[in-house]
Amino acid sequence: MSTIEAPRSSPTPARRSGVNWEKWGWIYMRASGVVLVVLIFGHLFINLMVGDGVKAIDFAFVAGKYATPFWQVWDLLMLWLALIHGANGMRTLVNDYASSPRLGGVLKGAIFASAAILIILGTLVIFTFDPCPAVPADQFSLLPSFCPPQ
Amino acid sequence: MAAATQTLTAADAFTITLIIRRFLPDVDDEARWESFDVSVYSTDRILDALHKIKWEQDGTLSFRRSCAHGICGSDAMRINGRNRLACKTLIKDLDITQPIYVEAIKGLPLEKDLIVDMEPFFEAFRAVKPFLIANSTPEAGKERTQSVAQRAIFDDTTKCILCAACTTSCPVFWTDGQYFGPAAIVNAHRFIFDSRDDAADVRLDILNDKEGVWRCRTTFNCTEACPRGIEVTKAIAEVKQAVLRGKR
Amino acid sequence: MTSPSSSAHEETKVIDGVHYHQYDVVIVGAGGAGMRAAIEAGPHARVGVISKLYPTRSHTGAAQGGMAAALANVEEDSWEWHTFDTVKGGDYLVDQDAAEILAKEAIDAVIDLENMGLPFNRTPEGKIDQRRFGGHTRDHGKAPVRRSCYAADRTGHMILQTLFQNCVKLGIEFYNEYYVLDLVMTEVDGVKRPSAVVAYELATGDLHVFQAKSIIFATGGFGKIYKTTSNAHTLTGDGVGILWRKGIPLEDMEFFQFHPTGLAGLGILLTEGARGEGAILRNASGERFMERYAPTIKDLAPRDIVARCMVQEVQEGRGAGPNKDYVYLDCTHLGAEVLETKLPDITEFARTYLGVDPVVEPVPVMPTAHYAMGGIPTNIKAEVLSNNDTVIPGLYAAGECACVSVHGSNRLGTNSLLDINVFGKRAGRYSVEYAKTAEFVPLPQDPAGPVRDMIESIRNAGGTERVSALRKELQEEMDRGAQVFRTDESLGQVTDTITKLREGYKNISIHDKGKRFNTDLLEAVELGFLLDLAEVVVYSARNRKESRGGHMRDDYPLRNDEDYMVHTMAYLTGDASSEHAGDHIKLDWKPVVITNYQPMERKY
Amino acid sequence: MSVAPAPRSAKKKSARPGGTLYRGNTGMWSWVLHRITGVAIFFFLLVHILDTALIRVSPEAYNAVIGTYKNPIMGLGEVGLVGAIIFHALNGLRIILIDFWGKGVKYQRLMFWIVVGVWVVLMAGFVPRHLINVFSEVGN
Ligand SMILES: Cc1cc2nc3c(=O)[nH]c(=O)nc-3n(C[C@H](O)[C@H](O)[C@H](O)COP(=O)(O)OP(=O)(O)OC[C@H]3O[C@@H](n4cnc5c(N)ncnc54)[C@H](O)[C@@H]3O)c2cc1C
Ligand code: HEM
Numbered sequence A: 001m002s003t004i005e006a007p008r009s010s011p012t013p014a015r016r017s018g019v020n021w022e023k024w025g026w027i028y029m030r031a032s033g034v035v036l037v038v039l040i041f042g043h044l045f046i047n048l049m050v051g052d053g054v055k056a057i058d059f060a061f062v063a064g065k066y067a068t069p070f071w072q073v074w075d076l077l078m079l080w081l082a083l084i085h086g087a088n089g090m091r092t093l094v095n096d097y098a099s100s101p102r103l104g105g106v107l108k109g110a111i112f113a114s115a116a117i118l119i120i121l122g123t124l125v126i127f128t129f130d131p132c133p134a135v136p137a138d139q140f141s142l143l144p145s146f147c148p149p150q
Numbered sequence B: 001m002a003a004a005t006q007t008l009t010a011a012d013a014f015t016i017t018l019i020i021r022r023f024l025p026d027v028d029d030e031a032r033w034e035s036f037d038v039s040v041y042s043t044d045r046i047l048d049a050l051h052k053i054k055w056e057q058d059g060t061l062s063f064r065r066s067c068a069h070g071i072c073g074s075d076a077m078r079i080n081g082r083n084r085l086a087c088k089t090l091i092k093d094l095d096i097t098q099p100i101y102v103e104a105i106k107g108l109p110l111e112k113d114l115i116v117d118m119e120p121f122f123e124a125f126r127a128v129k130p131f132l133i134a135n136s137t138p139e140a141g142k143e144r145t146q147s148v149a150q151r152a153i154f155d156d157t158t159k160c161i162l163c164a165a166c167t168t169s170c171p172v173f174w175t176d177g178q179y180f181g182p183a184a185i186v187n188a189h190r191f192i193f194d195s196r197d198d199a200a201d202v203r204l205d206i207l208n209d210k211e212g213v214w215r216c217r218t219t220f221n222c223t224e225a226c227p228r229g230i231e232v233t234k235a236i237a238e239v240k241q242a243v244l245r246g247k248r
Numbered sequence C: 001m002t003s004p005s006s007s008a009h010e011e012t013k014v015i016d017g018v019h020y021h022q023y024d025v026v027i028v029g030a031g032g033a034g035m036r037a038a039i040e041a042g043p044h045a046r047v048g049v050i051s052k053l054y055p056t057r058s059h060t061g062a063a064q065g066g067m068a069a070a071l072a073n074v075e076e077d078s079w080e081w082h083t084f085d086t087v088k089g090g091d092y093l094v095d096q097d098a099a100e101i102l103a104k105e106a107i108d109a110v111i112d113l114e115n116m117g118l119p120f121n122r123t124p125e126g127k128i129d130q131r132r133f134g135g136h137t138r139d140h141g142k143a144p145v146r147r148s149c150y151a152a153d154r155t156g157h158m159i160l161q162t163l164f165q166n167c168v169k170l171g172i173e174f175y176n177e178y179y180v181l182d183l184v185m186t187e188v189d190g191v192k193r194p195s196a197v198v199a200y201e202l203a204t205g206d207l208h209v210f211q212a213k214s215i216i217f218a219t220g221g222f223g224k225i226y227k228t229t230s231n232a233h234t235l236t237g238d239g240v241g242i243l244w245r246k247g248i249p250l251e252d253m254e255f256f257q258f259h260p261t262g263l264a265g266l267g268i269l270l271t272e273g274a275r276g277e278g279a280i281l282r283n284a285s286g287e288r289f290m291e292r293y294a295p296t297i298k299d300l301a302p303r304d305i306v307a308r309c310m311v312q313e314v315q316e317g318r319g320a321g322p323n324k325d326y327v328y329l330d331c332t333h334l335g336a337e338v339l340e341t342k343l344p345d346i347t348e349f350a351r352t353y354l355g356v357d358p359v360v361e362p363v364p365v366m367p368t369a370h371y372a373m374g375g376i377p378t379n380i381k382a383e384v385l386s387n388n389d390t391v392i393p394g395l396y397a398a399g400e401c402a403c404v405s406v407h408g409s410n411r412l413g414t415n416s417l418l419d420i421n422v423f424g425k426r427a428g429r430y431s432v433e434y435a436k437t438a439e440f441v442p443l444p445q446d447p448a449g450p451v452r453d454m455i456e457s458i459r460n461a462g463g464t465e466r467v468s469a470l471r472k473e474l475q476e477e478m479d480r481g482a483q484v485f486r487t488d489e490s491l492g493q494v495t496d497t498i499t500k501l502r503e504g505y506k507n508i509s510i511h512d513k514g515k516r517f518n519t520d521l522l523e524a525v526e527l528g529f530l531l532d533l534a535e536v537v538v539y540s541a542r543n544r545k546e547s548r549g550g551h552m553r554d555d556y557p558l559r560n561d562e563d564y565m566v567h568t569m570a571y572l573t574g575d576a577s578s579e580h581a582g583d584h585i586k587l588d589w590k591p592v593v594i595t596n597y598q599p600m601e602r603k604y
Numbered sequence D: 001m002s003v004a005p006a007p008r009s010a011k012k013k014s015a016r017p018g019g020t021l022y023r024g025n026t027g028m029w030s031w032v033l034h035r036i037t038g039v040a041i042f043f044f045l046l047v048h049i050l051d052t053a054l055i056r057v058s059p060e061a062y063n064a065v066i067g068t069y070k071n072p073i074m075g076l077g078e079v080g081l082v083g084a085i086i087f088h089a090l091n092g093l094r095i096i097l098i099d100f101w102g103k104g105v106k107y108q109r110l111m112f113w114i115v116v117g118v119w120v121v122l123m124a125g126f127v128p129r130h131l132i133n134v135f136s137e138v139g140n
């Protein structure tokens, strides 16, 4: 009684445009996954395990990290890989569960938009970040220790 | 003579409870559960119990069956939450202190009681070109040769009886009836890896699709459901690899 | 979505709720024989295949051991030897012209299947492998020969799948889960000619009339007249029964084969291929008793002989088990390797259904009703005969439902898969040839009328008898009185029971009054066919006062060539459902075709 | 009983095919978990990027938000998050092995239990330390 349509209601396979997104999506999930293991575990380890753990995280800590190109690249990679990985994974879910193609389209649009916006935002943050911004004097102590006195 | 019968495991009959998901399209608006007590031997199969109900209690109970020994693929159904063939599920292998739940396989349109519309399933099967496509013509009156090793590569997937236990155990198929499903992939595998066949590329192309192999999320329900013991997920993995790297 | 599977069904007319279709060739049954015919006919004519089961559910899929053909891939062999074995195996009741065709065309039949894609087991050189099977010998009985082409112990499964795959390839039109319940005969110039078949669509309860120039029956066997049988629940002999009711005679119905090695009590088959690979039958004391009965080929003697010996062992108190009612099939010396690779399915059957592991223990076995040698009489072109030699134009039969007769009084193992391929192909070929020149025979008024009446009378019957109870009694009675050994007395008792059951059948009622998937209704219809066929089997058996092949009369233990070297032909002369068989069955004889091999004593 | 049957093609009221919950095995349940954790991580990631972006706004704003990560309730949440990430990552590796390693299919069930085992070990290393960090904050 479930009203599912016959499989592949269109007799010819749907994909006829050049790139096979399903295949590359599948490969991407695995490739990014492997890299993400390293990136995320490293990230978690540094942020939550070393020193005082989560307690130690503050502006100074983060700014300190972003002052080095190493961590910039690290986080940038993590940002891109994880968001695309996550968004593609969410797309799979929508394909599985969306009851109508229209709903699916809307949801996939939303996923794509949020991922795109956050990737742009994150990238901008990492590249335009100034570890020693001009701050009111009372907040000077929040800055990393290497900042020149203002 | 021939009545060697149950003496082999001469056990006494006992009563079990079957709770069956009924749906009679002529009278019911939707499916409902109905409970039956039936007297069986421990060597009986669920199919025997269903027959006893149909023959002795309620003739309207409807299900498909033919061979009664797991070879024709008629009677895949969900028994205690898992897809099995009723004729291959022995009472003694189930926990009979609890009622046994029996319902139709999931994801295909329910027609009546344990009967579903199999057409979408066979449609997917037909779509993968499940037949030998060979470009060469063998010497008249001679077989194509094939080594024992070449034959062994696809032996597992030749065992399929198209019972649909796998496809209807697949979570991806339930939510999205468009997925080709494991059974179709198994049957494509059977030809993709047959050394006599020349159309592997065509089938790989068909399965390298939105609804093809990439939908499989390796949940292994299919492998566990297959009454023929086919390593379905493995076959799917091999097809995925073949799409990526070409056949072998 | 309705059942016809290929999308390409033409628009059909619907008149008074009955659907009308037209095809050049209509094939009833999608087992091995039906689909082989479809593949042959499909490219040359409009072909429709009607089957009460999805094609891959047909019982051909249960066949295990193999398909015979003198390919000589592993050792010297010739089709003449194969012919001889077939004739001798059938206790000389085989029509030898047909047996020659069977053995000669076997080679092409196997190659055809291979070329269609069937994954046969292979020899080290990559050719089709072959193994031994009961009754197949080299040089007229000198020693067992490797003649059976096989794919593990699922040869039938592979044949069925391969044929179905090729039907898909050819785009054959199937009507699945359509029960053919009648053959329509139209009187043209005073002669009744087949014009159509009437089918009941299980999914909807609708009736369909399929008008065709050629009609092929390939509906398989009717083992369900027995209780202990290797046959499927659906093998109720509908096709044979339909033709019987239309006045077409039935040939050699008393010859029913009992396969020696059915799982004791269950009837599930363990292939003879097991013995082909070296398994041995033993009685309770572990003795290899076949050595006593058939010193040359021992356990590989033909089935009738082995089955008889087994029953004799049990009757003489040498049976095993608590009730001493079975013998053992001992595979333990074959080793796990052979069992897992060459006999995997039967190994699993024994484990699943008896909890016995053939690798370490012998398996309890007893004969099981297996194969109908008799059936619809046909000639070597698969044309149905209305008497000893009159062909009914446009009507064909092939497979287990037909009697060519290549099996005589006892079929050799692996010869049936061969039969369905050779004569299925022939049915396809000759039916197209006929359809090319023939015109449609016009339909009579309301061709579906009789079926509608039958269905409605069963649906609305207000009796008290349950179909299942009647069927059970029939099957148990047949097991008791018409099995491996029969006597006039035992057959007489069965006759009486059938008479009683016929009365009961008039007083049935069914629970399911609905239209959709009414299997309750169909079981009642099937019981009608079972009763008719059981009656013909018993009636013919009673009349043959000799022992030959699958027909072993305790009261006439010897073969009697003088009086009985002839086929039985049973004719319906009155109302098939009238009380006494004698009222409506008349028996006649048909000569056996002998070409090369004069009847001899049958020793192995 | 002889109600006129609905024509076959007519759309019937959809009783969910449902019935009982399918009783899958480790393979199915690991996938369910993988899916749930994946979605959870995704939504966390959205938030996490937004809050991290605050470093671009002002140190004060960033510290204010990140401060909430340090309260005990969020601390427990982080345990959940890290648990989810570890499971997703390990099971992700298991899936990759199933896909690319010939024997992966055969050992999938064993690998699942290894995933569980490693998860327990890693969590045992992380949780106490993290909770001490989080709760020692409360004292300050
Ligand atoms: C367990 C077992 C093992 C065997 N092993 C061997 C072996 O190793 N070697 C060998 O040579 N032989 C073997 N045989 C015998 C052989 O398999 C069968 O005789 C043969 O397969 C019969 O094929 P068929 O096409 O005639 O009938 P089937 O395959 O039985 O097909 C009958 C078809 O007719 C259809 N049908 C029936 N009634 C109707 C109706 N009323 N309306 C519409 N359709 C109808 C059915 O749906 C089915 O499609 C074995 C038999 C059994 C039972
Ligand atoms: C830590 C390393 C990670 C690894 C090794 C990993 C691995 C994988 C793999 C292999 C898949 C594919 C599963 C399949 O096809 O069945 C997958 C799916 C998914 N991943 Fe990850 N992943 C990681 C991190 C992440 C992160 C950070 C997110 C969130 C942003 C995420 C979200 C998802 C989602 C939503 C899916 C889809 C789940 C599904 O379809 O069932 N993953 N992951």
Ligand code: SF4
Residues within 6 Å of the ligand: B073, B159, B160, B161, B162, B163, B164, B165, B166, B167, B182, B183, B186, B225, B226, B227, B228, B229, B230, B232
């Ligand atoms: S692969 Fe197994 S479960 Fe799936 S249809 Fe074939 S036999 Fe049935």
Ligand code: F3S
Residues within 6 Å of the ligand: B166, B169, B170, B171, B172, B173, B181, B182, B215, B216, B217, B218, B219, B220, B221, B222, B223, B232, B233, B236
């Ligand atoms: S159940 Fe489905 S997800 Fe893949 S492993 Fe089997 S096809």
Ligand code: FES
Residues within 6 Å of the ligand: B064, B065, B066, B067, B068, B069, B070, B071, B072, B073, B074, B075, B076, B085, B086, B087, B088
């Ligand atoms: S009845 Fe044939 S598989 Fe169960």
